[in-house]
Amino acid sequence: MDSQERADRRRDDPHGAAVVAEEFGLKGARGWVFHHVRVGAAPGTVVVIEGPSGSGRTSLLLALTGRMRPTEGRAEIAGLPLPRAMAAVRRISGLGHVPGVSDLDPALTVAEHLRERALLQRRFGGSPRALPWPRARRTAEARGRIDAALKAAGLDTTALPKGERTSVRDLERLEALRLSVALALIGRPRLLAVDDLDLKLSDADRAAAWRLLRSVAEDGTTVLAVCGQAPEDANTVIRTNDNEEGAADALAETGRA
Template identity: 75%
Template structure:
């Protein structure tokens, strides 16, 4: 039966979820948020989505975690196809702090955030058997999950100004990032997505943040991280202003093996800077159709558009705003 298949895959495969994108694109009513994104990341990979603000980085992050619906191409997360299995992808992925989507409440304390997340995890993702356990046993299980997540995120509660009672508004930027990651890890996701990883961080704090994400990837969790500048050892996906291009630029032989693009230092996959051989039928022929994504809209034609066809589209920021509005999160 279907449940047995999913369980078997979880047991046989690594904890992390492989992520594959082929001609992946998302468009709002007034323009493309991102387009022609193609890459392959193995389970436990560290994937850095870099680019300037407004270039569609966050939209790509949300689309790959099943929170936004792509309009062309296709992707798979842990073998689950997008956009057809968005709900299933959401169940195996978790978001760190994403502005406007999963923000920390500045009035809450660290302890309140952790307890709330553990309660929600148990209520919505726990088994019926777990819900029927004695209160003391449920509390012990929740505490164990919290401690595990806090340790993995490197959040030292004793070092905070008021310990667990410290309000979010009193946290330093790096501490808030660690807390948001700890909250995501309570659900033990196979895919962790983090937005604005290096925003407003000093060089030392930025190094600590990337060291944390590397440790999570090394433990088996696949990590997607939006940033302004990717570290050299990450699988790099670069979004460009205008929403019409993305780079896949592996920096090492190991990274090159993780991609499905040609073995060059910088492979263009967007419309305006692409090598025709890289963006031809081999890249775009597997794009989803209206029948697949349930919208009734044929997206196959959009895959074959050229740069000239796309010059009238609005900016990435407008496209991203419209796409977010469609999700009810604008």
């Protein structure tokens, strides 16, 4: 499917979640974690949160995915208001790589991670109509989800040292990122969130990581990505910067060339 076909499909069937925030903020015991966040992003776009470590960027990502309660302003994810509909936002959003929240287990293999996520999806996120399906049909449906997610994440398991039996500890950083994205995509989220995208990546791998997220967005899923430096062609950027009070002011730029 080429870029034009993807764009046409997004218009006809907008799967991704629109992200809207106005004066969005979170205040903790030591002051503002982030505040004055303003953003408006259409479904199926990449929204970049750029800033140094400690500027509130991860907290903002978690707040916009319904996993941290804001204290001021308003936000809507796919029309769902925050913080009132935090549980509903969690159901339509998936976390890729977010250190301390959705870490991969280095002792498990790629296959074990995939099977576990598919099982959790079937038990807690699947349709009730699938409950009476025969076991063979449920297994085939789960395998189909896994294969589609791996393809979307660009992870070729046959190229790994031991295929799907490769341990996470033996994956390269970019491969681990692709696996994290694939695991999130098994749930077919409308919003995908990824933290520390450019951490410990070479220039070539960083470029590949951004191509991955653009591809996910082109397929219709809105992407929220945290990084230290946004790519030049990013069209929606939220910049977080520490100020003298320890707060993080953020402003989104849209339509950036």
